[in-house]
Amino acid sequence: MARNKYDVDEVLEDRFDVNQLKRLAGYIRPYRKQMAAVIFMMLTSSALAMLVPRFLMTVMDECIPQKDMKTIGLYSFYTFLIALYVSVSLRFKIKITNEIGQNIIHKLRYDIFAHLQELPFSYYDTRPHGKIQVRVVNYVNSLSDLLSNGIINTITDLCNLVFILFFMLWINVRLTLICLCGLPVLVLVVVLIKKKQRVAWQIQSNKQSNLNAYLAESINGIRVTQSFTRESRNTDIFNQLSRGYRESWMRAVKFNFLMGPSVDIISTVTAAFIYVLGIQWMLGGDGGITVGVLVAFTAYISRFWNPINTLANFYNSLLTAISYLERIFETIDEEVQVKDAEGAVEMPLIEGKIQFKDVVFGYEDGQIILDHINFTASPGESFAIVGPTGAGKTTIVNLISRFYNVGSGAVYIDDVDISKVTIRSLRSQMGIMMQDSFIFSGTIMDNIRYGNMQASDEDVIRAARTVCAHDFIMRMDGGYQTQVNERGSRLSAGQRQLISFARALLADPKILILDEATSSIDTETEIVLQRGLRELLKGRTSFIIAHRLSTIQNADCIMYVDQGKILERGTHEELLELKGEYSNLYLSQFEFLKK
Numbered sequence: 226m227a228r229n230k231y232d233v234d235e236v237l238e239d240r241f242d243v244n245q246l247k248r249l250a251g252y253i254r255p256y257r258k259q260m261a262a263v264i265f266m267m268l269t270s271s272a273l274a275m276l277v278p279r280f281l282m283t284v285m286d287e288c289i290p291q292k293d294m295k296t297i298g299l300y301s302f303y304t305f306l307i308a309l310y311v312s313v314s315l316r317f318k319i320k321i322t323n324e325i326g327q328n329i330i331h332k333l334r335y336d337i338f339a340h341l342q343e344l345p346f347s348y349y350d351t352r353p354h355g356k357i358q359v360r361v362v363n364y365v366n367s368l369s370d371l372l373s374n375g376i377i378n379t380i381t382d383l384c385n386l387v388f389i390l391f392f393m394l395w396i397n398v399r400l401t402l403i404c405l406c407g408l409p410v411l412v413l414v415v416v417l418i419k420k421k422q423r424v425a426w427q428i429q430s431n432k433q434s435n436l437n438a439y440l441a442e443s444i445n446g447i448r449v450t451q452s453f454t455r456e457s458r459n460t461d462i463f464n465q466l467s468r469g470y471r472e473s474w475m476r477a478v479k480f481n482f483l484m485g486p487s488v489d490i491i492s493t494v495t496a497a498f499i500y501v502l503g504i505q506w507m508l509g510g511d512g513g514i515t516v517g518v519l520v521a522f523t524a525y526i527s528r529f530w531n532p533i534n535t536l537a538n539f540y541n542s543l544l545t546a547i548s549y550l551e552r553i554f555e556t557i558d559e560e561v562q563v564k565d566a567e568g569a570v571e572m573p574l575i576e577g578k579i580q581f582k583d584v585v586f587g588y589e590d591g592q593i594i595l596d597h598i599n600f601t602a603s604p605g606e607s608f609a610i611v612g613p614t615g616a617g618k619t620t621i622v623n624l625i626s627r628f629y630n631v632g633s634g635a636v637y638i639d640d641v642d643i644s645k646v647t648i649r650s651l652r653s654q655m656g657i658m659m660q661d662s663f664i665f666s667g668t669i670m671d672n673i674r675y676g677n678m679q680a681s682d683e684d685v686i687r688a689a690r691t692v693c694a695h696d697f698i699m700r701m702d703g704g705y706q707t708q709v710n711e712r713g714s715r716l717s718a719g720q721r722q723l724i725s726f727a728r729a730l731l732a733d734p735k736i737l738i739l740d741e742a743t744s745s746i747d748t749e750t751e752i753v754l755q756r757g758l759r760e761l762l763k764g765r766t767s768f769i770i771a772h773r774l775s776t777i778q779n780a781d782c783i784m785y786v787d788q789g790k791i792l793e794r795g796t797h798e799e800l801l802e803l804k805g806e807y808s809n810l811y812l813s814q815f816e817f818l819k820k
């Protein structure tokens with residue numbers, strides 16, 4: 226998949242279709258009873274409210290001429306009861322719609338997040354993380370109102386329309402037909418702007434996504450920005466993106482704004498026609514039209530156009546929401562490329578034999594990063610992988626944990642093809658320490674326990690002692706309970722590495738992967754750590770990637786990798802004797818240290 230960036234609009238892979246709306250209905254279905262209750266209350270309240278103009282008509286045409294105060298009083302009391310019922314229903318509706326809306330977006334957000342947890346590294350490799358966040362937070366939020374209020378209002382308004390039409394026809398058929406003449410004009414407006422409006426909202430959602438992507442990138446990179454005094458340049462870029470967002474928003478709402486005034490104009494024109502023709506017909510002695518009829522009818526006209534206005538607004542919100550829904554469902558539908566194969570079995574208890582058989586791999590189609598890799602590590606052996614930057618060392622260990630699927634060939638653990646076992650059973654038996662020693666917000670204890678949620682405090686402390694982290698942790702104010710921020714900004718790079726190291730150990734794994742585990746640790750600590758490490762690696766198969774060759778000299782096998790190929794392999798002594806790439810590298814580091 227092509228890589229995306231903050232200034233590149235994302236292209237929708239699947240167009241939105243009506244089935245997506247059906248799918249959305251699935252989220253609404255659990256609340257159908259509450260919705261039905263709200264709709265019932267809203268309908269009864271609007272049906273009752275519809276009687277008020279009718280009361281008015283009777284009062285004007287009959288009670289006032291007959292000075293019938295008793296009936297007037299009775300109608301006033303009915304009107305009060307109706308107003309009371311209307312306000313109670315409205316209160317009920319607000320409460321329930323908010324609850325429903327929040328429940329639905331909670332479920333949607335949960336589904337996206339749960340799916341994001343499953344998506345492979347390759348998904349995150351190809352897009353800015355800010356563009357993922359915007360889907361989970363902003364887009365889902367924007368749907369809340371549509372999913373609760375919007376749907377209930379639409380159903381009640383559609384029913385209201387039927388009621389109103391019934392009352393209007395009941396009062397006067399001719400005046401009703403005049404009123405209906407405005408509808409085709411409105412339909413024409415909708416048809417004319419629909420496509421442009423939809424595209425405009427899609428563009429707006431892209432611009433919002435771009436802005437978010439840049440914001441997330443800027444926050445993550447703030448230290449580099451300030452080191453290179455790029456603040457004003459970054460502000461310019463942000464300003465440009467923000468302006469793009471503002472313009473796209475203004476363009477999109479311009480179409481929305483066309484709807485409200487169109488409805489107003491059409492309703493005013495039809496009302497004017499009704500007054501002019503109604504009064505003419507009344508003065509001309511048309512028996513069916515009285516002052517009371519005209520007063521009641523004009524009250525119904527405004528009520529007739531109100532729901533149409535709300536429906537037009539719902540239509541606007543729907544088009545806006547569709548542009549968000551497309552993205553939300555696209556994320557939920559994103560294929561989990563690294564997943565359990567059909568009929569995948571649990572990985573038996575690992576002994577530790579690892580075999581690469583003719584493995585070819587590239588991160589992108591047509592790219593070759595690992596070129597026919599073959600090797601076997603016996604249980605308990607320590608394997609070091611060395612080589613220049615970008616040679617493919619991390620890629621090899623990524624394939625052992627099946628973070629990516631191999632292009633061709635296969636990776637076997639204990640003679641089991643790892644693509645045939647469940648990912649969970651595979652990874653839970655490995656201890657992986659990546660180059661990026663990520664620290665989560667929480668206590669140091671929590672961060673180490675991330676490697677094994679069942680571990681006791683004592684286990685955590687033991688792991689920390691093993692990697693020489695205990696002393697520095699105890700020197701901190703809160704010891705193991707010290708709160709650290711996301712990314713571990715209170716910790717030095719070496720301290721972060723030690724915590725990640727302890728985390729990787731905690732699972733007591735049969736396979737241990739250490740990718741540049743000690744690159745930021747001072748030499749003194751490293752020497753102590755190395756001594757402990759020898760003990761620690763006993764009985765485990767380990768893969769150690771290191772640029773500092775002093776750290777891997779004792780490995781059972783050292784593989785020198787370059788351009789995706791294993792160029793040399795053997796013990797430290799064997800490789801030195803070979804006088805090849807490894808020996809050159811070792812000697813150059815040795816010379817460098819001597820200088």
Ligand SMILES: Nc1ncnc2c1ncn2[C@@H]1O[C@H](COP(=O)(O)OP(=O)(O)OP(=O)(O)O)[C@@H](O)[C@H]1O
Pocket residue numbers: 350588589594612613614615616617618619620621
């Ligand atoms: N996520 C990715 N998407 C695309 N290409 C990648 C990705 N990760 C690494 N590469 C490419 O794969 C090649 C091997 O990368 P790898 O991280 O395995 O190198 P390495 O030997 O571990 O390097 P280093 O010593 O710098 O950590 C590099 O050329 C790199 O550009």
